Amino acid sequence: MSAYEELMGWARETQALAQVAGRLGWDQETVMPRGAAAQRAEEMGAMEAVLHARRTDPRVGDWLAGAEAPDAAGKAQLRLIRREYERAIKVPGDLAAALARLTSRAQGVWAEARAAGDMAGFAPVLAEIVALKREEAAALTGGSDTGLYDALLDDYEPGASAAQLQAIFDEMRPRLVALRAQALNGADAPEVSGTFDEAAQMALSRELAERFGYDLTRGRIDKAVHPFSSGSGDDVRITTRTVPDDPFNCLYSTIHEVGHACYEQGIDSAYHLTPVGQGVSMGVHESQSRIYENQLGRSRAFCEFLYGRMRDAFGEIGVDGPEAFYAAVNRLHRGYIRTEADEVQYNLHVMLRFDLERALIAGDLAVSDLEAAWNDRFEADFGYPVKGAASGVLQDVHWSVGLFGYFPTYALGNVYAGCLHAALRREVPDLETHLANGNPAPAIEWLHQAVQRHGGLYQPQELIARACGGETPGAEPLMAYLEDKFGALYPG
Amino acid sequence: MSAYEELMGWARETQALAQVAGRLGWDQETVMPRGAAAQRAEEMGAMEAVLHARRTDPRVGDWLAGAEAPDAAGKAQLRLIRREYERAIKVPGDLAAALARLTSRAQGVWAEARAAGDMAGFAPVLAEIVALKREEAAALTGGSDTGLYDALLDDYEPGASAAQLQAIFDEMRPRLVALRAQALNGADAPEVSGTFDEAAQMALSRELAERFGYDLTRGRIDKAVHPFSSGSGDDVRITTRTVPDDPFNCLYSTIHEVGHACYEQGIDSAYHLTPVGQGVSMGVHESQSRIYENQLGRSRAFCEFLYGRMRDAFGEIGVDGPEAFYAAVNRLHRGYIRTEADEVQYNLHVMLRFDLERALIAGDLAVSDLEAAWNDRFEADFGYPVKGAASGVLQDVHWSVGLFGYFPTYALGNVYAGCLHAALRREVPDLETHLANGNPAPAIEWLHQAVQRHGGLYQPQELIARACGGETPGAEPLMAYLEDKFGALYPG
Structure with missing residues (x-):
């Protein structure tokens, strides 16, 4: 040999x-x-x-x-x-x-x-x-004291640097803060209400998982405290959870994890059980879960379809018609928790953590000053104070397990998803019609060809650039999408 | 260190x-x-x-x-x-x-x-x-040509030899053949009939598992094609199966696997994750599963209790009263399959395989002659011909996975169970009353102290001898028990 x-x-x-x-x-x-x-x-x-x-x-x-x-x-x-x-x-x-x-x-x-x-x-x-x-x-x-954070970041997002992410996030942050303020100063969006049987939530979850291309002969869905996706190749399992009065928690957790799982299931089988046969980075992984969940799953067209299925499954759900349902799905609220945040505020949560953990690793921030720094930054970006450490600085498990350099990949995943979504709209012009029929397959097929099947063949940013016609990934497509979508939902 | x-x-x-x-x-x-x-x-x-x-x-x-x-x-x-x-x-x-x-x-x-x-x-x-x-x-x-089979047997039952087992089985075989003939020449025993909802079978299984001492905080019950027990220490899982018209398949598979699982769960926790912290041999393992399943679970006293629970769970079950139910649980029939055999015929199945596989390993029997040898021996011991290879020589997976020397441990487990049962009856004189109340706990506790907690501390036969007051394990207690029980059920 x-x-x-x-x-x-x-x-x-x-x-x-x-x-x-x-x-x-x-x-x-x-x-x-x-x-x-x-x-x-x-x-x-x-x-x-x-x-x-x-x-x-x-x-x-x-x-x-x-x-x-x-x-x-x-x-x-x-x-x-x-x-x-x-x-x-x-x-x-x-x-x-x-x-x-x-x-x-x-x-x-x-x-x-x-x-x-x-x-x-x-x-x-x-x-x-x-x-x-x-x-x-x-x-x-x-042994060098410079580039410490980059060295950690590189474990999750090869080829990325803190400076590059900072440039992207600097472009996003003021626009997100403005969008958040515009939305939360306006009228309250509708909310769903009703009786959401947990078995019916799971059954609808399973249907959505299959619509979004999850191959259940090579996967399975179980309940867990925290939704996750696990495994690669021919054994990729997801979990979801049910909350009695919040069906979106279950449904959108499922679609999110299906995005991760489809990425792993979709890698060329010639690469299975090899280094190339895995998702290439956390950012690219998150781009798949987020585009499934948000740009596709929370789109106006798909919400039109989902509204009908929700009525079939749960009867009266407290919103009147697909347009109000779409607004309820994309409702912004004054929250504290990253994992419960909407598309606009989520990235502000991530950037807060990115800046704080970089300062910790650089030695510019002492752990004893962390909570105060968190609280100041939160109020600056969100417009209201943190209500306590449990829903503030202590909310995420990441730092306790040593995950430093991981947080920014969440926002980077959204940035990649924004780029991919813009390209997808160009490549699949009749996507709206398919989504309104509950059929994301043409979008999934494009993502499969452009991203998923390659596994680790290309570097993350090279992969996204190739998928998007050569453009270097940047914040603009995501921000244009968010401002367009939430500007219309919350005209202020 | x-x-x-x-x-x-x-x-x-x-x-x-x-x-x-x-x-x-x-x-x-x-x-x-x-x-x-x-x-x-x-x-x-x-x-x-x-x-x-x-x-x-x-x-x-x-x-x-x-x-x-x-x-x-x-x-x-x-x-x-x-x-x-x-x-x-x-x-x-x-x-x-x-x-x-x-x-x-x-x-x-x-x-x-x-x-x-x-x-x-x-x-x-x-x-x-x-x-x-x-x-x-x-x-x-x-490199020696003698003792080949013993060398394989030793992997599953340390300290046992083919000659020793042969002596035990020689004593059993004619008595079992006679008992079988007496039973199958007599009147047909009653059979249960009715509607046995599979979820209700699983629920009753779970209840029985707990009654027999299975700790579900350190185990779980799932369905599988073939019932088995797996794991040791604090994570010992069992499987069972449901057959719509045969509730005993599920219930007694569960009790059998609970016997295996309780053995592993019951080993002194000081030995967990060490060589001593595992069941000591296949024979001793099988002694636990069989005494749970048969000497306890299929006893007249426990059947009295189970009859009531079966009526609660399934309503009318086609037998009239606990005595007929006990006869139905212990019904002998003209079967072909080892895993479906009753307490009497099971050992004849095992001895058949033991003799044939010894001859194969010794080089005294060619694989080309195996099916004919199987069929001849089957008819001699069971009194009717094999009806085909699928329910004859091809019925067991063991040889295909290379398990030679494993079969006799099934019968040896029954022999050990017979010895332990005799000792148990001496040590727990009011056992009948407890069993009739659906409470095998005093028996389980005695087995725990005498056998289970020791793990691999003693050699298998030494362990059984210590538990039984020093007696070397032999066939007589098992045979006396079987002749007594089935002699009464089938007076001929």
Whole structure:
């Protein structure tokens, strides 16, 4: 066997093991008996140890030195393997282990502090996490103090930099603040009300999942506390949740996760169980989930269709006609929670976190000053004060698990979705008619060809640019879409 | 760290990984999307490769050479680790891989041959399996041609030998043949009939599982094609199945699997995720499932209770009173299938397979002569001819997956259950009253103390002997129980 073949054999087995570890996570959130938690932590730890040993296996360095890619896909495989290997060997094993232990403990501490609404309970452990993440970032930059945040960001969005994101977000922020103010100063939008049987919510969810192209012979839908998508290739599972008086929570969580799942299911099967056979970045992943959920699922045309199906499923739903239903689906309200935010305010939530976590990693903000900084920034952007730490600085799990550099990919996903949506409208001119018939298939097929099937073949921004006729991804298409849509819904 | 501590750390991680592989098997049989099968085979193969590499890791030999056990449990740990390591390194890696590939392919071949009812479709691949199993056995005996079958048997029932089992079975076989003939020559026993809603079967199953001590906070019940129990420690899951017109299939499958699951759940938690923290042998495992299912679950007293619950759940069930119900539960019929057999005929099925597979491994029987040998033996023991290969020689999956030496542990489990039951009746004299109230707890508690909590601390036969006041396990208690019970049910 050639070095390339040996390396790919190793990569395939590593991917298969990573899928197993992922399935264990799915199991834990859906079907695991609650008394199994402690044992599961040990099982997961053992899998992580196996994966860590493989990722830092010195043979990978030898194979990489001698491997010659047979084609373009092979070159992409080598690029991805080299990238992950070089990141893995730069971080000392002791540091990786210390971070794993610390963040495992920190999740419990965070959950308790959030329940108590008291940042003081979480601050000490968060300070430890920030210190270790700074060490990790310094290991990745080779000891340099500059570019620490970029080094972390690169794990989730290869090729992106904080400066580039900052430029995009600087363009968006004032326009989003203005749009938010215009909407929330106007009249209240309609709201749905009624009786939303949970089994009927799940049945409609399943129908929507299939309409949006989710292949249930290679996936399944379960309930979990937090909706997520998990797995790749031929076993991609999603979860959703039901809230008795809020059917949109279930339906749009499902469509969102179906976007993630269709991306993984849609990657060329020749790449399955290889590095190229995975979604290429968090930003591109989020672009798929968000375009399914928002630009398609919350469009006027699709809402027209969904209104009929909601009436079939639930009878009287408290809104009069498809136009009022569309307004209810896209209703803005004075909220505090990122995951409950609408299309306009969501990005403001993300930018707030991006700026704060960059300052933490740069050493420009102390954890002891974090809550005050959060509260100031929130009031500046949202126009009303935070009502407490639980719905403020403590609302997200991310920092407690060491995810620094992850947040901006949510907003970047929206930016990519905006670009893709503009291209999609050009490429599929009769899309409205299809959506009004409850048929997103032509849009899905375009996304499949333009984005999903390629997996990790191209770099994220290159992928989006190719899909959009060569344009470098920027904020304008998203902002034009939002201002158009919400300007009409909330004329002020 | 001492060599013992290092070894135990390794053993613990290995156990955790084995649990993960087991959970993957559970997933495959219960919740996996059907389109994921091919990918799953690769994932499973990658896990097996990890486990195989660990089991043959030369460091284990070094640690074993230097390890000193701190106590009796530690000595048992070392005994079990040494045993598994020595078996693992004796089998050449190429042979183990060839067997894995062959049996993976053979399962599909067997399933097709069974569907077609044609042994000729399965015979060639079975001949290959027998040849490789003989090679494996020879590797285990160090090249000797004698004791081949014992070497395979030892994997499932440490300390047992074919000669010893033969002596036990020789005592049982004529008495079972006579009992079977007496029963089937007599009048037909009553049968239940009615409408057995499948959700109600599952609900009653769940109730019975809890009555029999299954801890659902550390387990769960799902449906699968074949009932099984999986996992150990704090995550032990069972499956059952429903057949619309046969409620006993579901209920007694559940009680049987609960016996397996309670054994694993009941092992001293100090041993969790260690070699001692698993059921000690297949025979002892089966003794627990069978005593739960038969000596307790199919007892006259428990049937009295169950009759009432069946009437509650299903209304009219076609039998008149608890005595007729007890007879229906313990009905013998002219069957062909081991897994559907009653307490009397089950052991005859097992002995048939034991004798045939021993002859195959010894080289005294060619695969080409297997079907004829099966049919002759079946008619001799059961009194009527086999009606075809699908319900004859092709009925069991075992040989296609390379399980030679496994079958006799089923009958040995019954023998152990007979011994334990005799001791239990002495130790818990008012058991009948509890069972008639639907409360097997005093029996379960005795089994927990006498057998389950010890895990792999003692050798299988030593464990059973200790539980039974020192008596070496033999056939007499089981045979006395069966002749007493079925002699009364079928006075002839």
